[in-house]
Structures are given as structure tokens and as C-alpha cells.
Amino acid sequence: MTSPSFAQLPAPPYYAVIFSSLRTDHGSDAYAPMAERMVALAQHQPGYLGAESTRGTDGFGITVSYWSSLDAIAHWRANAEHRVAQEMGKAQWYEHYELRVARVEKAYGKRN
Amino acid sequence: MTSPSFAQLPAPPYYAVIFSSLRTDHGSDAYAPMAERMVALAQHQPGYLGAESTRGTDGFGITVSYWSSLDAIAHWRANAEHRVAQEMGKAQWYEHYELRVARVEKAYGKRN
Numbered sequence: 001m002t003s004p005s006f007a008q009l010p011a012p013p014y015y016a017v018i019f020s021s022l023r024t025d026h027g028s029d030a031y032a033p034m035a036e037r038m039v040a041l042a043q044h045q046p047g048y049l050g051a052e053s054t055r056g057t058d059g060f061g062i063t064v065s066y067w068s069s070l071d072a073i074a075h076w077r078a079n080a081e082h083r084v085a086q087e088m089g090k091a092q093w094y095e096h097y098e099l100r101v102a103r104v105e106k107a108y109g110k111r112n
Numbered sequence: 113m114t115s116p117s118f119a120q121l122p123a124p125p126y127y128a129v130i131f132s133s134l135r136t137d138h139g140s141d142a143y144a145p146m147a148e149r150m151v152a153l154a155q156h157q158p159g160y161l162g163a164e165s166t167r168g169t170d171g172f173g174i175t176v177s178y179w180s181s182l183d184a185i186a187h188w189r190a191n192a193e194h195r196v197a198q199e200m201g202k203a204q205w206y207e208h209y210e211l212r213v214a215r216v217e218k219a220y221g222k223r224n
Contacts, residue, residue: 005134005172006210016214018128018176020164022117024224052132052210054174056166060117062174064130090222098118098164098221102128102214109210110202112136 007050007066012104014049015067021089021097023059031093038085045079047072059095066104073101119162119178124216126161127179133201133209135171143205150197157191159184171207178216185213 023031042048047068055061067073076082089097135143154160159180167173179185188194201209 005170006132006208012212016128016130016212018130018216020118020176052172052174054166054168054170054172056168058117058166060164060166062164062166062176064132064174064176090224094222094224096118096221096223098219100124100128100216101218102216104130104212104214106213107210109208110206111208112202112206 005052007052009049009066009107012107014104015070015073016102016104017065017067017073018100018102019063019097021061022095024093024095027092034085034088038082041081042076045072045076117164119164121161121178121219124219126216127182127185128214128216129177129179129185130212130214131175131209133173134207135173136205136207139204146197146200150194153193154188157184157188
């Protein structure tokens with residue numbers, strides 16, 4: 001059985017946006033619905049391939065989204081609704097975040 | 113204040129190994145010490161730059177380790193003690209994992 005947590009991706013090359021973040025203690029009420037909305041919105045962007053995301057109980061999380069091209073990433077980054085969420089994230093939700101854009105060159109996995 | 117969860121990295125380019133995994137229910141006693149040992153061992157490998165890691169309460173986790181070159185990644189992958197851990201992971205600890213090797217081209221972040 002496939003876990004819904006894993007992205008189903010084509011063969012490389014493709015691009016990854018690695019977003020690591022530490023949540024603040026505040027703004028939780030607004031955060032969860034906005035985060036869900038961003039996942040749903042991203043899925044409808046051109047060039048979106050998939051995403052994987054997790055957060056520990058310490059508030060530190062990693063989300064990796066996968067895209068067909070750098071143009072697709074730039075397009076998503078400039079999305080108006082996404083920009084509002086980005087500003088909310090900077091101002092309220094994240095104590096610290098790091099974002100890295102990478103070109104995936106090799107991929108392999110194993111499912112038991 | 114810097115969170116210990118974030119890797120302190122040089123300017124790109126560098127390489128990322130994105131390892132996403134779903135833990136099995138068994139082998140927990142041996143897993144945590146081995147995972148800690150692998151973190152400590154990786155830090156002493158040539159070309160190691162840093163790592164970020166988190167796992168949710170659902171058992172799904174993402175670890176991203178950062179390296180100076182593909183050679184450094186290949187060297188770490190072939191490390192004898194690491195190979196034993198890899199085999200244990202395949203056989204016992206991970207129900208499913210995906211491993212992606214990527215070249216980081218851009219990076220930015222924000223700390224409040």
C-alpha cells in the first residue's frame with residue numbers, strides 16, 4: 001500500500017524546494033487552514049509534481065515540494081494568494097525558516 | 113538565537129540528500145542509538161556541511177543532509193558502518209523510504 005505521505009514523482013531531473021521552518025507559539029488558529037489551503041493551491045499550479053511534509057512536536061518542520069522547472073517554482077512563488085501566506089509566515093508563523101532550491105539528479109527508494 | 117535544528121551552510125552550490133521515510137512499528141530500541149551514531153559519524157565525513165531532520169508522530173520523517181560534492185555523498189554512502197545501518201534500515205526500520213540527490217542552486221532564509 002502506498003502511504004499518502006510520499007510523493008509519486010517522475011524520473012529525474014526535476015526541481016525541489018526544501019523549506020525548513022520553526023513555528024512560533026502564536027497564530028496557530030489561522031496557520032492550519034492556511035497551510036492546508038496552500039497545499040491544495042500548489043497542487044493546481046503548472047509544473048507541480050508533488051510534496052512531502054512533516055513537523056515534529058518541537059515545532060521544527062521540513063516540507064519539500066517538487067516541480068518540473070525553475071519557471072514553475074517562480075510562478076508559484078509569485079502567486080497572489082501564496083504571497084499573502086508568505087507574508088503571514090514571515091510576520092507571524094515562523095520564528096525562522098530556510099528555503100533552498102535544488103535540482104534533483106538521482107532518486108531511488110524502497111517499499112517493504 | 114540560532115536553533116540547533118537549522119544547518120549553517122555556505123553559499124550554494126552544494127548538494128543535498130533528501131531522505132524521506134516511514135518508520136515501521138518494530139526495532140525501536142536499536143533505531144534511536146543507531147540514528148544518533150549515524151549523525152555523529154556523518155559529521156566527521158569529508159565534505160559534510162550539515163543536516164536537518166524531523167519526524168512527525170505518524171512515523172513519517174524527512175532528513176536532509178548537505179554535502180560539498182557528489183563524491184562526498186558517494187564516500188559517505190560507501191562507509192562501512194553506514195552500510196550496516198542502511199541494511200538494518202531496509203530490513204527492519206523503514207516501511208518505505210525515498211532518497212533523492214539534488215544540487216542546491218539557491219538558498220535564502222529569515223530569522224525573526
